[in-house]
Every structure is written in C-alpha cells, then in structure tokens.
Amino acid sequence: MNDFAHLLDRLAYEPRRNAKLRLLQDFFAGTPDPERGWALAAMTGGLTFREAKPALIRALVEERVDPVLFSLSHNYVGDLAETTALIWPGPEQDPPPSAREGSPGLGHNNPPPSVPTLAEVVETLATTPKRALPQYLTRWLDALDETGRWALLKLVTGNLRVGVSARLAKTAVGALGGHEADAVEEVWHGLKPPYTELFAWVEGRGERPESRNPAPFRPPMLSHPVEEFEDLDKLEPEAFSAEWKWDGIRVQLAGGRDNQGRQVQKIYSRTGEDISDAFPDLAEAITFDGAIDGELLILREGRVQSFNVLQQRLNRKAVTGKLLDEFPAHVRAYDVLSAEGEDLRGLPFAERRPRLEALVRRLDHARIDLSPLVPFATWDDVAAARADPASAGAGADADAIEGVMLKRLNSPYLPGRPKGPWWKWKREPYVVDAVMMYAQRGHGKRSSFYSDYTFGCWRESAEGEELVPVGKAYHGFTDAELQKLDRYVRNHTTKRFGPVREVAYGRDAGLVLEIAFEGVQRSTRHKSGVAMRFPRVSRIRWDKPAAEADRVEVLERILARGEREVAPGAAMEASE
Amino acid sequence: MSQRASDLLTLTREGLYCPLGRFHVDPTRPVERALITHGHADHARAGHSTVLATPETLRIMAVRYGEDFCRSRQEARLGEWMRIGDVTVFFAPAGHVLGSAQIAIEREGQRIVVSGDYKRAPDPTCLPFEVVPCDVFITEATFGLPVFRHPDTRGEVRKLIESVTLFPERAHIVGAYALGKAQRVMALLREEGWDRPIHLHGAMEKLTELYKREGVPLGETPKVVAADRKDLHGAIVLCPPSSIQDLWSRKFPDPVTAFASGWMRVRARARQKGVELPLVISDHSDWPDLCRTIRDTGAEEVWVTHGQEDALVHWCGTQGIRAKPLHLLGYGDDGEAEPDPGQDPKMEEASA
Numbered sequence: 001m002n003d004f005a006h007l008l009d010r011l012a013y014e015p016r017r018n019a020k021l022r023l024l025q026d027f028f029a030g031t032p033d034p035e036r037g038w039a040l041a042a043m044t045g046g047l048t049f050r051e052a053k054p055a056l057i058r059a060l061v062e063e064r065v066d067p068v069l070f071s072l073s074h075n076y077v078g079d080l081a082e083t084t085a086l087i088w089p090g091p092e093q094d095p096p097p098s099a100r101e102g103s104p105g106l107g108h109n110n111p112p113p114s115v116p117t118l119a120e121v122v123e124t125l126a127t128t129p130k131r132a133l134p135q136y137l138t139r140w141l142d143a144l145d146e147t148g149r150w151a152l153l154k155l156v157t158g159n160l161r162v163g164v165s166a167r168l169a170k171t172a173v174g175a176l177g178g179h180e181a182d183a184v185e186e187v188w189h190g191l192k193p194p195y196t197e198l199f200a201w202v203e204g205r206g207e208r209p210e211s212r213n214p215a216p217f218r219p220p221m222l223s224h225p226v227e228e229f230e231d232l233d234k235l236e237p238e239a240f241s242a243e244w245k246w247d248g249i250r251v252q253l254a255g256g257r258d259n260q261g262r263q264v265q266k267i268y269s270r271t272g273e274d275i276s277d278a279f280p281d282l283a284e285a286i287t288f289d290g291a292i293d294g295e296l297l298i299l300r301e302g303r304v305q306s307f308n309v310l311q312q313r314l315n316r317k318a319v320t321g322k323l324l325d326e327f328p329a330h331v332r333a334y335d336v337l338s339a340e341g342e343d344l345r346g347l348p349f350a351e352r353r354p355r356l357e358a359l360v361r362r363l364d365h366a367r368i369d370l371s372p373l374v375p376f377a378t379w380d381d382v383a384a385a386r387a388d389p390a391s392a393g394a395g396a397d398a399d400a401i402e403g404v405m406l407k408r409l410n411s412p413y414l415p416g417r418p419k420g421p422w423w424k425w426k427r428e429p430y431v432v433d434a435v436m437m438y439a440q441r442g443h444g445k446r447s448s449f450y451s452d453y454t455f456g457c458w459r460e461s462a463e464g465e466e467l468v469p470v471g472k473a474y475h476g477f478t479d480a481e482l483q484k485l486d487r488y489v490r491n492h493t494t495k496r497f498g499p500v501r502e503v504a505y506g507r508d509a510g511l512v513l514e515i516a517f518e519g520v521q522r523s524t525r526h527k528s529g530v531a532m533r534f535p536r537v538s539r540i541r542w543d544k545p546a547a548e549a550d551r552v553e554v555l556e557r558i559l560a561r562g563e564r565e566v567a568p569g570a571a572m573e574a575s576e
Numbered sequence: 577m578s579q580r581a582s583d584l585l586t587l588t589r590e591g592l593y594c595p596l597g598r599f600h601v602d603p604t605r606p607v608e609r610a611l612i613t614h615g616h617a618d619h620a621r622a623g624h625s626t627v628l629a630t631p632e633t634l635r636i637m638a639v640r641y642g643e644d645f646c647r648s649r650q651e652a653r654l655g656e657w658m659r660i661g662d663v664t665v666f667f668a669p670a671g672h673v674l675g676s677a678q679i680a681i682e683r684e685g686q687r688i689v690v691s692g693d694y695k696r697a698p699d700p701t702c703l704p705f706e707v708v709p710c711d712v713f714i715t716e717a718t719f720g721l722p723v724f725r726h727p728d729t730r731g732e733v734r735k736l737i738e739s740v741t742l743f744p745e746r747a748h749i750v751g752a753y754a755l756g757k758a759q760r761v762m763a764l765l766r767e768e769g770w771d772r773p774i775h776l777h778g779a780m781e782k783l784t785e786l787y788k789r790e791g792v793p794l795g796e797t798p799k800v801v802a803a804d805r806k807d808l809h810g811a812i813v814l815c816p817p818s819s820i821q822d823l824w825s826r827k828f829p830d831p832v833t834a835f836a837s838g839w840m841r842v843r844a845r846a847r848q849k850g851v852e853l854p855l856v857i858s859d860h861s862d863w864p865d866l867c868r869t870i871r872d873t874g875a876e877e878v879w880v881t882h883g884q885e886d887a888l889v890h891w892c893g894t895q896g897i898r899a900k901p902l903h904l905l906g907y908g909d910d911g912e913a914e915p916d917p918g919q920d921p922k923m924e925e926a927s928a
Contacts, residue, residue: 012843012847013846013847013851013852013853013854014852015850015852065722066890066891066894068887068890069721069722069887069890069891070722072721072884072886072887072890073721073722073723073887076721076723076842076884077723077842077844078844079843079844082842082843082844083723086723086724086725086841086842087722087723449848
C-alpha cells in the first residue's frame with residue numbers, strides 16, 4: 001500500500017504526461033500481481049466497496065486529536081483526507097520522552113503493526129461489515145506512513161483523483177508489451193480486477209484475453225472546439241457534414257448474443273462505465289447486434305426535453321416505474337460503430353451514415369431515432385443554424401441543442417480526441433452582470449485563496465432594491481486574476497463566517513462579475529428561486545458600478561424559455 | 577507582584593515596545609532604539625536610530641541595507657546581561673538563522689522572552705536554540721497547526737540528491753529563502769556528501785559569502801552565468817522562491833522545480849507554486865516543537881505574534897496556560913492565511 005501511495009504522490013506532483021506514463025510503467029513493471037492489478041483498478045474506477053463516509057474519518061481522528069485543532073487544521077489544509085493523514089499520530093512520530101520513560105517495555109519494543117497491501121485493503125473493504133470498518137481503518141492508519149494514510153483515506157472515501165486518467169493507466173499497461181491503449185480497451189470489458197490475465201497477455205506470458213462480452217465498449221471519438229481552429233474559412237464546407245449537438249449525455253448502445261444465444265443489452269457512458277441498469281427502458285430497445293454512438297435524451301410527446309429534465313432523472317438513485325414513465329429515456333443516434341459482427345469504424349463517415357440510417361430504420365423503435373443532418377452550403381449557413389436552430393430545422397427541440405457538430409465526411413471513427421476530423425461549435429452562452437456577495441476559500445490547489453464566489457442580481461423587495469444571490473462560480477478566471485480577486489476579497493471583507501467572507505456590496509459598493517452560463521433552472525436553495533447551469537466568471541468588470549448590474553428578471557425570462565418543454569401528466573395542457 | 581507584564585512590554589503602532597527601557601523589539605517602522613532578533617527583512621528594517629543586535633545580525637543588516645542602515649549600532653553578546661533604562665535584557669540563541677537570538681527582558685524578578693522566529697531542529701549554520709525560563713513567552717506560530725510536523729532534513733536532502741541521480745540530464749532548481757534557508761540547504765547537501773558545485777542565483781551571493789566569512793563551510797558555490805544555464809545538466813541550482821517559476825529558471829535544461837520550505841508539507845501549497853519536488857525543510861518550529869518549547873520555558877502566559885495563532889492559543893488553553901494573540905501586522909501576512917511567498921521578495925523569508 002505504501003508503494004502504491006508513493007506512486008500516487010509522485011503522480012500528483014508530476015505535470016508532464018510522459019513522465020506520468022513513465023512512473024506508471026515503472027510501477028506496473030516492478031510490482032507483483034495482484035497488487036498492481038488492484039492499483040490499476042483503483043486508477044480506472046474499477047473498485048467497488050462500501051465507501052467510508054467523511055463523518056467516520058472525522059470521528060476516528062477526533063478520538064485522537066483535539067476537535068478544535070482538527071477543525072482549524074482542516075479549514076487550513078482544505079482536504080479531509082490530507083488533514084487526517086498529516087495529523088494522525090503515526091508510527092514515524094516518536095512517543096514523547098515522558099511516555100517513554102514512564103512505560104518501560106512499551107512503545108518501542110512492541111512489534112509495529114504490519115503495513116497492509118493494497119490487495120488486503122481492497123479485499124477487506126469488499127467483505128467487511130460496516131461496523132468493523134472503523135477498527136480496520138484505525139489499524140491501517142497506525143501502520144501506514146503519512147503518504148500511505150493519505151492514499152488510503154482518498155481510496156476509502158472514493159475520492160482517489162490523482163491526475164491520471166483511466167486511459168493513461170491503460171496506456172501504461174499496454175506499453176509493458178508494446179500494445180496501444182486501444183488494444184487494452186478492446187479486451188478491457190471482459191476483464192475483472194486484479195487483471196492478472198491482462199498483465200500476463202501484455203507481458204507475453206499468456207493468451208490475449210478473449211472478450212467474453214458480446215457487447216463490448218468501444219472507445220468513443222471526441223471533438224475539439226472550433227474556437228481552437230482560428231479560421232473556419234480555411235476549411236472547405238463541402239468536405240464536412242453538420243448535425244446538431246444535443247444537450248444530453250453521450251452514450252454507446254451495444255448489443256449482441258452471448259454463447260447461450262441470449263441478447264445482451266449494454267449502455268455505456270462516454271468513459272466506458274456500464275450504465276445499463278439506470279436506463280432499463282432504453283436498454284430493452286437494444287435488440288440489435290452492433291454498437292450505436294448517440295445522445296441520451298428525455299423525450300416527451302416526441303419532443304426533446306431540456307437538460308434540466310434529464311438531470312431530474314439522473315439525480316434519482318432508485319429506478320422506479322414512475323420515474324420511467326415521467327422521464328422516458330431515448331437515444332438520438334449519431335453514428336454506428338459495428339453492425340452484424342462487422343466493425344464499421346474504419347469506414348469514412350459518409351459510408352457509416354447510410355449504414356446508421358438503415359439500422360435505425362430497420363430497428364423501427366420509438367426509443368431510438370436519428371440525429372438529423374443540418375443542410376448547409378457555406379459556413380455562414382452553419383453559423384445561422386447555430387444561432388437559431390429552431391429556424392434551421394430543429395423546431396421545438398431547439399432548446400435542447402447545445403450547438404453544431406462538424407464531421408469530416410472522409411474520416412474514419414477514431415477513438416480518442418484526434419484533432420481535425422470532428423469540430424464542435426457550441427452556442428454562445430448566456431451572460432449576466434452580477435455583484436460579488438460572498439467568497440469562500442477553495443479546495444485543493446486553491447485552498448488558501450478565496451476562489452468560490454457567490455454573486456447576486458438586483459430585485460425589488462419590500463425594503464426597496466436588494467441584491468439576492470443567484471449562483472456561485474469558481475472558475476473562468478486565470479491564476480493572475482484569482483490573485484487579484486483574492487486580494488479584493490481580503491480588502492473588502494465586511495463579515496466572516498468560518499471559511500466564508502461577506503464582501504461589501506450595494507448600490508455604491510461591490511465588484512461586478514460577468515457570469516457566463518448555459519441555462520437557468522428553478523431552485524429552492526437560492527433565495528432568488530433560480531439557479532444557473534455551469535456558471536463561470538467570463539469577465540471581471542472592475543469598471544462597472546454595482547448599481548448597473550443585471551436584475552433577477554433577466555434570469556427569469558431565460559427560465560421561462562427553458563420551461564416550455566412538455567411536462568408530464570396534467571401540466572401538459574398548461575404549458576401548451 | 578505589583579508590576580504587570582504589560583508594564584514591561586506593550587504593543588504600539590511600530591510593534592512590541594518596552595516603555596521602561598524605551599526601546600522596540602523588531603519594529604516594523606523606524607524608531608529611536610530597536611532591539612533586533614534576527615536579520616530577516618520583516619524583523620530587521622533599515623532606518624532606526626540605534627540598533628542593538630548580535631554581531632552577526634548587524635553584519636547581515638549591513639550587507640542587505642548598506643553600512644548606513646542605522647545611526648549607531650551596538651553589539652549584543654549572547655548571555656550577557658545589559659541594563660537599558662529601568663530594565664535588564666539579554667540575548668540567547670534562537671536557532672533560526674545565523675545570528676538569530678531571543679531577547680529576554682527582566683525587571684523585579686519578572687521575565688519576558690521575545691523569541692523572534694526559532695526552531696529546535698539541528699542546523700549546521702547557526703547556534704542551537706536555548707531554553708530561557710520565563711514568566712511570559714512570546715512565540716511565533718508560523719507552523720502553528722498540528723498538521724505541521726517537519727520531517728528529518730536529511731531525508732529531504734536525500735530526496736533531492738536521488739532525483740538528480742534519476743534525472744541526470746535535468747537541472748534541479750531549488751527555491752530557498754536567500755538568508756538562512758539557502759545556506760542551510762547547502763550545508764545539508766555537503767553533509768550528505770554532495771561535493772559538486774552548488775550553483776547560485778545572483779540574489780543568493782552576498783549573503784552566502786557572508787556566511788562563509790562567518791566560518792560556515794559551504795564549499796564551491798559559483799554564481800550562475802546567464803549564458804551557461806543551458807549546459808547545467810544535473811546541476812543543483814539555488815534561487816529565491818520567486819525565481820523558480822519565472823523565465824530565468826526556464827532556460828535551464830528541462831528543469832525540475834523544487835522548493836525547500838515548511839509549507840511543502842501541504843500538497844496544495846506545493847501545487848499552487850507548481851513545485852514538482854517539494855522539500856519539507858523549515859527554519860521555524862513545527863507544531864510539536866512549538867508546544868514543547870512553551871512547556872520548556874515554564875511560562876504562565878504566552879503571547880503569539882504571527883502565523884496560525886488560533887490553534888496555538890487554543891492549545892495553551894487546554895494546558896492551563898494563559899495565551900493571547902497579538903495580531904502583529906507586518907510579520908508575514910494578515911495572520912489568517914500563510915504569507916504569500918513570491919508577492920514581495922522582501923517578505924518571502926518571513927515564511928521561511
């Protein structure tokens with residue numbers, strides 16, 4: 001476990017992809033099975049066990065450390081796992097001299113608790129009843145060094161983020177035997193931790209693991225924002241196809257027959273996570289042998305609902321009949337990756353598209369339809385469609401459109417994010433000018449900076465004009481701007497509430513932030529009754545007086561537009 | 577006892593002031609008479625009329641500010657009582673940097689010790705901290721949270737040497753405060769057997785020469801010549817923390833960015849500065865040593881000057897020791913967040 005922890009520690013400080021890859025390769029090459037396989041599972045999100053709640057960790061540490069000191073430390077460090085790891089009285093800390101003298105024979109002469117392996121930790125977590133967890137955790141924390149404690153706590157709380165993607169980890173495994181990451185991806189879904197067959201194969205000691213999964217995940221093809229390509233005019237419009245970019249979740253529908261002849265129905269997320277169980281209504285539509293790339297959307301009465309509506313389904317843990325009725329899941333198909341056992345990814349888009357159309361037609365299922373192409377002759381046509389999808393063929397579904405996708409007609413389906421064949425051209429975000437009201441210290445990299453800002457817009461109230469909070473943003477600014485914002489907060493603080501500061505705001509005081517966002521939804525948490533989607537600071541308006549910031553009504557108008565979607569049941573008539 | 581501690585030492589706009597002796601300790605603005613604990617810029621400022629400090633601190637101030645940094649200077653000899661006005665004072669080693677001292681102020685059997693910045697960990701470049709029993713102990717709290725437990729410096733320096741072994745093609749740029757930390761890192765490198773030259777940023781040169789003149793052996797420490805930077809494969813280069821991310825350091829061959837500071841104990845701090853090789857080496861006391869020192873002095877009352885006062889004041893409370901924060905401005909930062917190294921080069925060393 002300490003070795004794995006030290007790997008994570010080094011990875012966390014290493015910004016270079018190649019150096020990370022190198023560290024991973026060294027680790028995989030030098031660590032025996034099954035330890036390295038569990039490490040791979042930890043890095044690829046393949047571990048399932050009952051996670052420890054932060055409250056449990058807190059309780060354990062407060063048995064040993066003054067709660068006030070712990071809370072001050074946590075507030076300072078900004079991360080529960082790290083604070084606990086640093087503050088835990090560990091084996092490296094000598095007992096104070098008085099304790100040593102006062103209790104001869106104790107302390108040093110006791111055998112140190114044995115350092116657990118990652119395999120031991122993972123296997124114990126998977127089989128241990130909840131009530132025994134504190135006891136194991138305590139024993140491990142006592143045995144591990146500071147870095148080991150940090151990694152253990154990140155792992156058990158389900159927060160193991162180390163700046164390594166699953167993809168990079170698979171790349172490193174593949175590289176042990178000169179295989180590309182995609183070769184690993186292809187066999188991946190038939191495998192289980194601790195992946196001993198996989199390591200045996202890449203190291204040339206075993207057969208290639210047969211994908212026993214008749215409906216495997218295939219790594220999706222991703223696009224680059226068109227803004228990265230400065231001059232659209234340099235691209236020839238006739239080489240591209242255009243279609244809508246739908247505002248749902250990107251999924252892959254995969255179907256096939258297992259060796260008993262049963263139909264296998266799988267829905268994968270963009271990252272290869274199997275989400276079939278969350279969408280049984282859609283999974284049962286997978287009656288084909290092949291794989292479709294598309295967007296998961298909620299359709300009611302044939303109309304695509306906004307992301308707000310989809311969100312309501314995604315937020316529910318239990319999949320009930322009522323949920324399925326109210327939020328029926330559909331897929332709007334973008335592409336076909338395989339059909340009837342034939343891998344189509346090598347074909348150009350212009351040939352895949354007719355194959356897709358034929359497949360969707362043959363399926364003739366209400367839950368799966370085609371994402372229509374957007375006809376155009378010039379880039380200006382595309383720009384016009386992007387600006388006003390409703391008039392360019394999207395009609396009533398326009399509010400569920402995020403922008404336009406441009407796909408090169410002659411490009412094969414390439415896993416990953418190759419630059420050139422696919423471009424996304426998102427719609428302009430909404431913007432409002434709002435006034436900073438509160439600031440909170442950030443976490444992680446920003447834990448000493450006031451980097452999370454709550455901002456408000458103007459509203460009429462009984463006492464006259466007032467600012468009410470409408471949202472919170474913590475990105476969109478550069479590090480240099482963050483330093484300025486942080487200084488602004490410190491110099492304009494009016495009240496402090498723990499890690500939160502209230503800053504001066506009002507008609508004659510306050511900093512205006514231009515906030516960009518993707519939409520508005522109703523909120524019971526905000527006093528204003530509205531909340532923004534993906535709000536971020538798009539500009540800092542040092543120049544603008546707070547009195548000239550926007551009003552809440554601006555947001556309410558945007559909300560009213562988004563709510564024209566068809567609501568389930570009785571509400572239907574009202575909205576029509 | 578009719579005399580109260582506040583008669584002996586009080587707080588003014590300029591900082592700590594002894595009305596009975598009519599002098600300030602480490603004042604942040606020019607005053608008539610200043611007693612200085614050590615040479616870091618936030619404690620030792622230019623422009624006072626009279627300065628009383630250890631000979632080393634006086635020489636450090638002369639190197640930094642010029643020979644005319646004050647009108648008249650007076651040397652304090654460690655452990656020797658001096659009468660100033662109605663009080664007696666003496667200086668005792670603080671173990672922070674070369675010449676650093678605590679200042680004890682006494683009258684009618686009551687003693688206050690102003691510790692300045694101090695550490696208990698061994699340091700080959702200065703005298704070790706001496707416990708001075710007292711009634712009121714004035715302590716810093718730069719690392720005044722129990723998450724701060726500084727590791728053995730040898731391990732940290734070995735980490736640096738191992739990285740050079742692992743990446744012999746890459747220059748290792750080590751950010752270190754120009755006074756104290758830099759020379760300590762050099763001395764520790766020598767102790768660990770690093771006998772190749774240690775390259776210095778220009779800003780390190782004068783103080784390093786001073787340390788050598790004071791008898792601290794640091795070996796060969798050439799100044800980096802701009803044109804030669806690209807050839808310094810596998811070299812260890814010391815520079816001020818503000819230089820580790822600027823263009824100056826980018827001209828070295830594929831540099832590894834290291835930073836020697838107690839702050840490196842917290843991951844977020846290291847990442848904020850873009851540090852790839854954090855070296856937890858501090859010239860301040862860590863939490864266990866702050867607590868130990870307070871107990872060792874036997875003080876009934878503790879005043880906390882700067883850093884993470886809240887936690888230390890709370891801890892004193894749990895030990896039955898009266899304690900209060902002084903909220904001294906001008907040392908480090910506003911006391912709530914850590915000093916912001918890199919903003920103002922003069923302030924950087926406040927957080928060494």
